[in-house]
Amino acid sequence: MRGNRRDVLRGLGAGVALVAMPAVVRAQGADIIRIGALNPITGSGSPYGSGMQKTIFAAAEAVNAAGGAGGRKIEIVAEDGQTSPQAAVLAAKKLIEINKVSAILGTWSSGVSLAVAPLAENANVLLMHTSGAPALSTPKVNGKGLFFRFHANNERSGAAFAELCKRRKFTRPATMAFNNASGIGNVDGFRKTWEAGGGKVVESVVYEPNQPSYRSELQKVLAANPDVIVTGSYLADTTIILREWFQTGQAVAWAIPGWAVTPELIRAIGPTAAEGIMSVDAISNEDDPAFKAFDAAYQKAMSKPGQSNVYAAECWDMVNCLTLAIEAAGGSVDANTLKAKIREVANPDGQKVGSFAEGKAALKKGKINYEGASSALDFDATGDVKPTFGAWTVEGGKLVQKYKFQA
Amino acid sequence: MDAYLAAIVSVMLIYVLLALGLTLQYGLTGLINFGMVGFFAIGAYTSALLALHGVPVVLSVAAAAVVAGISAWPIGLASLRLRDDYFAIVTLGFAEIVRLTLTSEKWLTNGVQGLSRIPPIYEGTGTAAAFVIVAILLAVTVAAIFLIHRVAHSPFGRIIAAIRDNEEAVQAIGKDPARFKIQVLVVGSALAGIAGALYAHYVTYIVPEQFVALATFYVWMAVIMGGVGRVSGAVVGTAILMFFLEGSRFLGDFLPWISSVQMASIRIGVVGLALVLFTIYRPQGLMGDFTKR
Amino acid sequence: MxxxxxxxxxIAQGLIIGLAALSIxxxxxxxxxxxxAAGDMLTFGGYAGLFAFSATHSLLATGLAAIAxxxxxxxxxxxxVFRRLAGRSAVSLLVAxxxxxxxxRAVLGVSFGHGQLVYEIExxxxxxxxxVxxxxxxxxxxxxxFVTLAAAFGVLYMTSIGRQMRAVADNSDLARVSGIRPQRVMASLWLLAGALTAIAGVMLGMKTIVAPEIGWEILLPAFAAAIFGGIGSPIGAVAAGLILGVAQELSTPLVGFTYKIAVSFAVMCAVLVFRPRGLFGKAEAVR
Structure with missing residues (x-):
């Protein structure tokens, strides 16, 4: 019995050694810059996470092919954030402490970004994310200014929904939100802009996820006779809600975040029910050279068009923006230097460039302004971009783009 | 590297505290608490809210223990009237009610936005700070181990063990099992509350969706693998659990043909397989008493 | 409203919960x-039915395939698993x-991914x-x-094996003495329990979506219904499922949509504390 227990402990010791081994294997050279990719491979972000991760690898490859940043090669270390704050914290600790990354790219959900933020700040590591929560760009959270948001924040996307409703001349909007930070953030942003414009929201409901039916919630909203329902929702709950709505027979328009209105959704509810549904999302910068390069890389990695994953486009820009800043800083990876350099290479005044190679060449002559695959990529004082939005409508089972606007 | 190991050890120690609470409740007394995460969440929110309002961390953690302990009181009263398996389900429901309350009462908990900027256990950065934190957690854990060890070998411990093995006999000798059960529940839940408080100050950001039933099952898995009713079992079981959960992070480096999505499923599948195999073949766990059963 | x-x-939700509760x-x-495991058996039934439905578009074939x-x-x-644990404490079996x-869930996740699938019904x-x-x-x-419930109650109350099952539920020692073969009863029990969850899974899948987590999410309400109805009482489980489903929806004007899920747990806890044998349970089931 005694020996038995000692064996258990010995086995455990061997196990710890096994865990520690890869870190030893990865002993690093001096002229390599490590960058962490912390994407939602599993969990509710999983439809986007793999594409984001592969895009980061592809973008780094392009940078290395152009001779690296500041003469140093880029190496990407990828981790799964599991769309879960707790898992992401441990993953971020591993990236920061074991892999010694200089920046963490591509955290997706607000919960994960908020959880990783204090770690990044303490370690002086840049964090580039695609989350919506407005808190991430407040001085309280982003005290050192090391965080950069590549996606629209909730207030801006809510304002975009309000703009769409104004253009389509709706007067009686109602809202339905998934009970999490992003769902509520979206409809709150909408309400703020809509009411500032003198409008009124006739009904609003917040629902708990993972239920067999949302019909009571739906009927409460429909009872107020809205002409449009604005949602902050995800694919699974949107599918169930729209199926139930169609079966009530009451006519109403829908305005839904772009990440929930996918070909999968249209297939799930059928083209008849889907007809006329509107979606709003930040739009890629499709006419720019940066987008064409990203699109080609994305098609190669995922066999899908680049338009299908705006977060991947944002990740493409993260790598380019970061490496151009490193190039401009002469190979330095000091976070405080880079946070200024990022604005220098991305914001106006300077020659417009659409790729790392182009930017690297132009930097020799003077100032540059990187125009991204996801947006023109100009950061304001709080580290947020001001993205362009697109509005789509489902027509004959296909998503058709209707408007492009700033909000 | 050092700080990462420190991070794993820190999280492990927090889980050890939970496992110790469960060892006291289930292992020593036979109370099937499937609501560990509920008390963990109560502790986390209590301490975080107090600390955010300027209360020193030491006091807020103590308050977390008190609040979590008190909230176990009504559950303890319920336990007196219920069969073991009913009690398990009631506690599972209790944890869910706690989570829904934390989600809904925005005025207090900031709802789904969560609480951020929670003061850390120890201010400071870098590897040195990480080790100070480990030292603090270790001190708390050792104190808890000492406490449980003392309890197990006291007259009180013999009575609760007797309650586990034969409740009627305890009644027959004129002791009231009810009082003991409630005390055990309160103390075990207070431990879970301390674990939650330390978790909140460690991660510095909490949100209700972190406190789902899966966390409870992880603790159960640790206790069952380690050995029910043994303090060493709680520690070893938690170590195996962490090795397993974090190890799968590195496994991806060796088995590139398994996608991360599949890895998430495999992780939960192996947890399930371990639970089944242990209950069938090794009900006493790795560190269990092999002379019994 | x-x-x-x-x-x-x-009622629509209560029927699904009631079927799962009946199995439990x-x-x-x-x-x-x-x-x-009842929740994940339900998910399994949802997947099995989905593939049959995509292939045949027949409700009957879908139901039969899921049941099988x-x-x-x-x-x-x-x-x-469970036969090897016979005679162990309820907790060992619960953990197993x-x-x-x-x-x-792991097998379903690895095989079909985490994305949602839908029954493509018009x-x-x-x-x-x-x-209305x-x-x-x-x-x-x-x-x-209703067809499933009728069939299940038919088996339980009108066949010999059903009577044996109920006899074991009433008093297993007495049943053994009177010559009931426990192996056969147990095998029939698990077949019936599987069939019931399968239909619950098909119904849930048709109403909503099919994904690896759907059954797990419905497990707690189903447990609540089984306890509320009185353990071992088939009629109680179905009635309790319906009552909890209706109570949950009717509570929404009072408590809102977030707390409505808590209603069924609160009812369950209250029932257990004040009337532990549930609506239709027998007094001997307590402690």
């Missing part, structure tokens, strides 16, 4: 442990059933009866539920 509408929604209560009454696949899985669980639940506009909208799909699902 009309209360009639809320009641209707409650049978296992609880006869095999004497709370089967936490899930009943088989259920039997496999019994022989591989959680393990089994995780394994089922959505139709509702009938309007006395001002009734969806044809809900009527169809209710019909399926």
């Amino acid at each position: 009309s209360y009639l509408v809320l009641v209707q929604n409650g 209560t049978l296992v609880f009454g006869i095999a004497r442990f709370p089967n936490a 696949a899930t009943a088989l899985l259920s039997l496999l669980m019994y022989y591989a 059933s959680i393990g089994v639940a995780f394994m089922i 959505l139709t506009r509702p009938y309007i009866v006395g001002g 909208r009734v969806s044809p799909l809900d009527l169809k699902l209710a019909l399926i539920a």
